[in-house]
Amino acid sequence: MAWLLNHYKCDRCRRRWADEWSCMCDDTCPHCGARDMTPYESEELTTLIEEEGKEFVVLWSPETAEHDPDYRELGRFPTREKALEFLAADQ
Template sequence: MAWFLNFYRCGRCRRIWTDEWSCTCDDECPRCGFRDMTPFNSEDLTELIVEEGGKFAVLRSSDEAEDDPDYEELGRFPTRDAAKEFLGDHQPD
């Protein structure tokens, strides 16, 4: 399932906040409660490459993810370039 980091700015109090979710949905301002704020930007976090112990792990948000990404490891690689190449060639089931 897709996973996003959404960036919001309140139309009433101008507060800026972020929220992670499985879509780029509207949100409510955590400061003043103003509703239906649409993200002004979003980062796709569905697939990640993270460095762990000198290797580069490729992670993908689980198809069953609902309230959190529930990342599954797809593989570990000796270099970031090898991990990127794997992601470019790998198709989800």
């Protein structure tokens, strides 16, 4: 399942916020309560590369994720480039 960071702007109060979801879904404004705000942009977070000490860890959100990404570790690499190569080979 995809995991996304959705970016919203409220049509009523004009304030902005971001929220993570498993789809590009409408949200309720946390500032004024206006409903059904559609994201104007979404960032793909299904796979991530996180730096941990001297390693780069590839994380993946599985199809079973629903209310949180439930990331699983796919591998550890000595450089970000090696982690990117791993992800590119998987596609």
